[in-house]
Amino acid sequence: MLWKVSSNCSILNYTRNFINLLVEDEQRGEWRLTCYYGYLERSRRSSAWDLLRELGNISSLPWCIIGDFNDLLAQEDKRGNLPHPNWLCSGFRQAISDCDLSDIPLEGYPFTWIKSRGTPHVIEERLDRAMASTSWLNLFPNVRLSNLLASHSDHSPILLPCTPSSRSRFNGSFRFENSWLREPDLEEVVLEGWGAHENIEVVDRVARCANILQSWGRKKKVKFKEEIDECVRVMEVLRGNQGEEEGRRYQEIHDRHAVLLVQEEDYWKQRAKMHWLKEGGMNTSFFHKSATARRKKKNISKLVDEGGMEVHTQEELCEVAKQYFDTLFKPKNGEQEPVLTLIQRRVTEEDNMYLAAPITKVEIQQALFQMHPDKSPGPDGFNTAFYQRFWEQCGDDIFVAASTWLDRGYFPTSLNETNICLVPKCDNPNSMKDLRLISLCNVLYKMISKVLANRLKLCLDKCVSQEQSAFVEGRSILDNALIAIEVLHSLKRKTKGRRGELAFKIDISKAYDKVDWGFLRGVLTSMGFGDSWIRWIMMCVSSVNYSVLMNYDKVGPIIPGRGLRQGDPLSPYLFILVAEGLTSLIHQAVGRAKEDLASILGVRHVLGTGIYLGLSSMIGRSKKAIFSYIKDRIWKKMNSWRGRPLSKAGKDVMIKSVLQAIPSYVMSLFILPSSLIDDIEKMLNAFWWGGGSHNNKGIHWLAWDRLTCPKAKGGLGFRKFEAFNMAMVAKQAWNIIQNPESLAGKLIKARYFPRSSLLEASLGYNPSYAWRSIWKAKQILLHGCRWRIGSGDRVRVMYDPWLRGNGDRWVTSPQVECVYDLFVKDLLLENYKAWDIAKIRNLCLGSVAEEIIATPLISSVKEDKVIWEEKRNGCYSVKSGYNLAMRCIFRSDRHHVEGNWNDIWKAQSPHKTRHLLCRLCRGCLPTHVRLAQHYVDCELSCPVCDDEVEDDIHVFFGCVSARECWMAAGLSQLLENPAYQNGTATDRVFRMCRNEDNAILGRVGRMAFAVWNEWFTVHQLRHHNIAPVADPRPVR
Structure with missing residues (x-):
């Protein structure tokens, strides 16, 4: 029994056969509702009738009873097989009469239960019904009972609405519906609106297409609902006829009905923005509830204005937003030249030729299909799915238009219009600072911007200092976190010496929104970017105008004088280029006393910097307490999904795509405490077997260790978090091995293994928690790495893994004593890269000599290099590391179950x-x-x-x-x-x-x-x- 929070209901009593509910209606007063299930056995029908009489005598309040009575009032309530016994009909009618109940007529198909559909022995009965007392019918004189269709059950659901439905409709601007993609006549409508053979601007084609689609979609929306109702009506007619032709027709209508239901699911899925849920059955109800919850969360009911006054009305909220953004995007004067002079030229002429080359149609197509099809659209209403679907029809016009705009040096005004969506950072935001600003750009613009971003990111490595790791290919943002942790650990442990040291954390509020356009141009010029490229970048940045979505009302237009948009593909790369100014200042800075800096900058003296790049910069003694927020986040996420219907298949996808991903970032650098991992796995196991809450844990039929087995071995492929944690941290160890000249690599080596390699390193004295984690995770690398022989002068014969084959990668002991001091180069011919077979067979015992000779040598490989044996390309991946850890360290095969x-x-x-x-x-x-x-x-x-x-x-x-x-x-x-x-x-x-x-x-x-x-x-x-x-x- 479920009811809305807004309903004033209370349970009077209940058993396995009924639930008695008291309803307090503001308009009609109190009345009683009973949900009933009658005994199935005929031998207990007399008991069922007596139970009805007892329920009728409980109270004199208006009464309605609804449910599966497992009884018939008349012979007409049954069709097929033998007639229903008259004594059963009489007994049931007498009980109804004794209770002063009236049967509410059933609209639609006359039967609610079917058995043996499609066979000569089909039976249909009306077992489900609603009945009410006279006083209740007086309260609800126009009540109707409807017979609905069931997708799986042999019983049809019945619906008894007590209040008229009312639905408010928001008449907003055009938005392309993904459900339209399944309509057969969509292409014809789009081609009519696009006007492929007319000589008009692409933005005008888009606007005209939107107008035509909006008109067509308005009719289609009505037709969409009508067609579902029509399918239901026809199926209700046909399901009473069991002939062959009627059965075929029924199946055709049933298939069309299924398509319409999928369209309905697409409709709500587009609004729910649950991109992680890709499959798992029909989730229309789930997406509907998710969309509703998402809409409620985005609603802003109050804000504090600049004067400290709290406002509530929609007009006042819009005014607060307008004032805030006018101030935020207002440019401010600053001294730029001292900073720009520190930035060195880094872009070559070859780079500029590549960057400023005419864009191609292939580049635009690649950029388009790199975007998620279901992301929110910009002001023109067209999402990525539309352009991906109709690229063949629209691609040529888009390419010509983009080339023309870049050549002439400016965009059409409407192209770069942008909606700002306000997403609350907390549950109850009360100021504009509690709202995250997400820019919704037109996809037509984003295609051009992403082409430029794809070009720019290929040049970032030479433009961005090694201190910056974000968004640069080949670098990891975790390197910066690792460096910060090691530096703070060193500061914390330092107790001697006269030289003082400090760490200074800079947190820039609304960093993207405060980027000065003039400074951005100056940075690009100082780095050596060409004039054409700079003009293209500034076109994208400075031609924007905003409209702010405040509870779906538009505030604006707002014309900015500074800022980068979160949502523009170019923005992350431009921001780290601008941040090079700060990096240059830091490089130039000279040491000052901590007190002087604190006084000048107005900052506090603290030990550590709290959270840096999303990770704790200092790890204390209680690791579980420090990382407990991970468990809290998982529980909060699971708790927020209670009441949203998810099948086992839906839970499968949610666990793998959402819940297991929550600790992934922290697991990339730290080994979590075993007790915390146990708690997380118990929570997920309870969510899987039960309802995701403590009230409905269910029976845990399999332990989590068995669920983590691969699907091919009887499991579900869930993660064993300890193994996954080690595989994630092993990735950092692998990066240090492969990039020894990176800033993080040089720091870690200098601190922990200055005269050896990472694979040989010991834990050492007074290690940081980050190094403890890396040192523990390296055992995965020891199981899966080997040296690929180049020159052979870095690889020791007896102490390094380098043999290739099905056996051990190490040369086994015992061997001749002199072998223990040899390097692999000592086993090679002097003037030719090949094994000295005679020397090897003379020095090595047993089958070891043949294993060495069987190890291939590649003439093109000049340097010795550590490679990962578990993948063909020799590069470590978290997936392969996890599989190896499960196989070799945790011995998961003991839980495997063989079968098909x-x-x-x-x-x-x-x-x-x-x-x-x-x-x-x-x-x-x-x-x-x-x-x-x-x-x-x-x-x-x-x-x-x-x-x-x-x-x-x-x-x-x-x-x-x-x-x-x-x-x-x-x-x-x-x-x-x-x-x-x-x-x-x-x-x-x-x-x-x-x-x-x-x-x-x-x-x-x-x-x-x-x-x-x-x-x-x-x-x-x-x-x-x-x-x-x-x-x-x-x-x-």
Whole structure:
């Protein structure tokens, strides 16, 4: 039983067969609602009628009762097979009369339950109904009961709306709907609006196309809803006719109905912005709730203006935003020349020729398809998905227009119009500083900007000092965090010496928004960028005008005099170029006393800098307390999703794409405490098996270690966090090995292994927590690295891994004593890069000589280099490191279960049905036998058959309802096949995997899901010895 928070309801009492609710209606007063489930067994019908009489005598309040009564009032409530016994009809009618209840007429199809659809033995009955007392009907004189369609259940849902629906509609500007992409006539409408053969500007084509699509879409939206209703109407008519032609027509309408439902899902998914959820069944309700939650979160109800006054009205909120942005984007004078003179020329003529070369159509296409198709559009309303879909039709015009604009040196005014979206940084923002500014640029502009960004980032390495690591290819922002941690660790541990040292953290508020355009031009000029390139950059930066979205009202236009847009592909690269001015000042700066700096700058003396680049700059004694915020973030994320319907397949994607990603950044540099990792894994396991909250933990049918096994070995491929953590940190160790001249590499080597290599380094004295983490994670590299022989003068024969082959990479002991002092170069011929076979066989014992000779030598390789054996390209990846750690360090193979798992995951069926088959084969379904094994007090017999034990085989293969599902799916021959009659349910499914193709397995999966839904429907109200207040359903 669920109700909205705004409804004033309270539960009076409940059992396994009913829930009694008191509703306090402001307009109509108090009334009573009972949700009811009648006894299924005919032998208990008299008890069911007595229960109805007891419920009727509880109170004299207006009363409505609704649910599955499992009883019929008349013979007309049934069609097919034998007539319903008259004594049952009479007994039920008498009970209704005793309770003074009136049956509310059912609109639509007359039956709510069906059995054996599509067969000569089809049975249909009206088991579900709503009834009310006279006093209740007086309160709701126009009430109607509707019969709806069910997607899986054999019961039809019934709807009894008590209040008229009212929906406010926002008449906003045009936005392209992704659901339109499935409309067959969309291309015709777009081509009409685009006007490919007319000589007009592209921005005018876009505007005209938007107008035509808006008009077409307005009709299509009405038609979209009407067509769903029409499909439902036709299916309601056809489902009463069981002929062959009617069955074929029913299937056609059913397929069209499915397409329309997918379009509806696309509609809400576009608004929910849940880019991580790619599959997992129909999630329309989930996306709808997510979009609603997202809209509520973005709503701003109050702000504090510049005078400190709190404002609430929409007009006042808009005025506060207008004043704030007018001030923020107002340019300020500053002395630039002393800084610009410090910046050296770094761009060559060859670079300028590459940067300023005419753009090509291929570059624009690549830039377009590098963007996410579902990101929010700019003011013109067209998102990336539109241009990606119609690139063939529009690409030539876009390319010609972009080339023309860059050649002439200015954009059309409307091209660079930008909406500013205000995203709250906290739950209850009350000032503009609590809002993050995200710029929504037109995709047509972003294509050009991204082409320029793709060119610029190839030149960044030479333009940006080694102190900056963000956005530069080949560098890692974690290098800066590692350097900061090591420096602060050194400062903290220093107790001797007369020379003082300090660390100074600079945090720039609204950094992007305060970049001065004149200074940006000066930096580009000082670095040596050509005039054409600078003109293109300044076109993109200075031609912008803003409109601020305040609760979907537009504030503006706002004409800025400075700032870079967060949302423009160019902005990150331009910002780090501007930051080179600060880097140059730091290079020039001379040492000053800490007190002088603190006095001049107005800063505090502290030990450490708190959070730097998202990581703790100093790690104290209690590691779990320091990193506990990770667990809090995961719990908060899981808790925020309660009430949003997610199937097991949806949970699978959410865990892998969202929850497991939360600690990834911290795990890139620090090894988290084992106790914290255990807590996180327990939380995720509880979320997977239960409802994601403490109120519904469910039975944990498998431990997390078993769920982390690969899908091909009976697991679900979830992460073992300890192994993943080590693999992430091992990436930092690999970067130090491969880039010894980087700033981080030189610092770490100088501190911890000045006279050896990282692979040989010891933990050392007084290490930082970052080095402890790297040192622990290097064991992954020791398992998977070897030296690739170049000159051989850096590789020791006995103490380094360098052999190639299936055996050990080290030369095994014992060997001749002199071998222990040799380098690999000593085993090579002097004037030719080849093995000295005679010398090797003379020095090395046993099979070692042959292993050395079998190790290939590549003549083009001149330098000895550490390579990663687990990948063909020799480069370390977190994925391959994780797989090696699971295999060699954590021995995950002990949890592997052999079977035809890959065939199940490749079955042509929805993701949720494959999940169900895997849970069936792993013994994770709560049948009565399984529950009894987990000490749950329940009857062992099947509630449908009564006389057989309910186990996996019975539920899916033997039960009457299961066999009917097999028959309805056209799989009777498969069920009766002698090859699938023996063994456990797992054995039978695996034999089907070996013998049947993916299409048949997909049908089996969908059929199994139908069986399980039927099982779930029967059990959710019958098998609870103690009915909980919250969610009474067993965990599926």
